[in-house]
Amino acid sequence: MPETTVVLSEEVREAVAARRPVVALESTIIAHGLPRPRNLAVAGELEALVREGGAVPATVAVLDGVARVGLDKAALERVAVDPAVRKLGHRDLAPALAAGVSGATTVSATAFLAARAGIRVFATGGLGGVHRGWTETQDESADLRLLARTRIAVVCAGVKSILDVPATLQRLETLGVGVLGYRTQAFPGFYLTSSGEPVDWAVDSPEEVAAVIRAQDALGGPESALIVANPVPEDRQLDPVLHDRVLAAGLAECRARDVTGQAVTPFLLEYLTRETGGASLEANLAAVRGNVSLAARIAAAR
Numbered sequence: 512m513p514e515t516t517v518v519l520s521e522e523v524r525e526a527v528a529a530r531r532p533v534v535a536l537e538s539t540i541i542a543h544g545l546p547r548p549r550n551l552a553v554a555g556e557l558e559a560l561v562r563e564g565g566a567v568p569a570t571v572a573v574l575d576g577v578a579r580v581g582l583d584k585a586a587l588e589r590v591a592v593d594p595a596v597r598k599l600g601h602r603d604l605a606p607a608l609a610a611g612v613s614g615a616t617t618v619s620a621t622a623f624l625a626a627r628a629g630i631r632v633f634a635t636g637g638l639g640g641v642h643r644g645w646t647e648t649q650d651e652s653a654d655l656r657l658l659a660r661t662r663i664a665v666v667c668a669g670v671k672s673i674l675d676v677p678a679t680l681q682r683l684e685t686l687g688v689g690v691l692g693y694r695t696q697a698f699p700g701f702y703l704t705s706s707g708e709p710v711d712w713a714v715d716s717p718e719e720v721a722a723v724i725r726a727q728d729a730l731g732g733p734e735s736a737l738i739v740a741n742p743v744p745e746d747r748q749l750d751p752v753l754h755d756r757v758l759a760a761g762l763a764e765c766r767a768r769d770v771t772g773q774a775v776t777p778f779l780l781e782y783l784t785r786e787t788g789g790a791s792l793e794a795n796l797a798a799v800r801g802n803v804s805l806a807a808r809i810a811a812a813r
């Protein structure tokens with residue numbers, strides 16, 4: 512890749528070169544997943560949490576046609592406040608670079624760029640996956656296919672509960688993406704501590720996750736991600752009854768308004784925030800914070 516296609520910040524470049532701990536962070540959650548103006552404060556807070564955990568934060572985004580790994584303060588602010596910032600999955604990167612536009616990167620685009628930059632650990636809120644009603648809409652997040660081809664550990668609170676969680680777990684199995692439950696035997700439910708689905712492998716410490724990453728590297732073979740599924744603490748989860756009720760209404764609203772494609776996930780996240788009086792947002796933030804802190808400890812344990 513030409514040196515100007517993917518640009519690492521000086522701090523990230525030096526840390527990667529010296530094999531110091533680095534954690535990649537996505538920017539779609541900042542630009543399209545959280546309400547303004549809180550999103551800017553959260554962006555800074557997440558970077559600070561990575562540092563507290565002993566790692567260098569590398570938030571990823573595309574600015575004026577340049578893919579950037581590691582943003583300075585001004586760039587982070589642009590991602591948070593500029594309404595022209597688009598949502599970019601992996602497949603959108605080439606057209607965005609060619610057109611010279613700016614965009615926030617989803618899990619698929621972030622994982623791709625972070626892995627290219629030599630970063631091994633990535634934290635987000637909840638992954639994309641198979642949407643409910645998939646048989647009609649064929650809406651499956653590009654996150655899954657990309658994670659099947661990318662060697663990176665992704666710390667997340669499972670997949671977003673707006674999705675068809677059992678179908679998403681099936682797809683992850685088919686695609687050969689490993690899933691570890693972090694201190695849990697149940698796959699987390701994003702806003703909820705548990706999705707009710709089991710996981711095959713559970714780990715108890717950052718060191719154990721690091722050992723799995725080392726084993727994956729030692730095995731070699733086809734590249735694929737490792738999902739570290741870290742549940743939101745029970746006392747921070749969204750009330751499950753409220754969750755189910757508001758989500759059902761949100762899904763119906765989504766259909767009634769014919770919201771499709773890239774707009775579905777931001778629409779539902781915003782709907783839940785509004786209709787739960789902000790409670791879903793707090794659960795989302797608690798999950799993301801926990802994931803970012805854990806990712807930093809995993810990166811530091813490698």
Ligand code: PSU
Nearest residue numbers: 539540544617618636637639652773776
């Ligand atoms: N996690 C969150 N909030 C978000 C996302 C993740 O807590 O907004 C974003 C991620 O960028 C993920 C995207 O890749 O939602 C999935 O969107 P879609 O379903 O359109 O692929």
Ligand code: MN
Nearest residue numbers: 650651652772
């Ligand atoms: Mn989608």
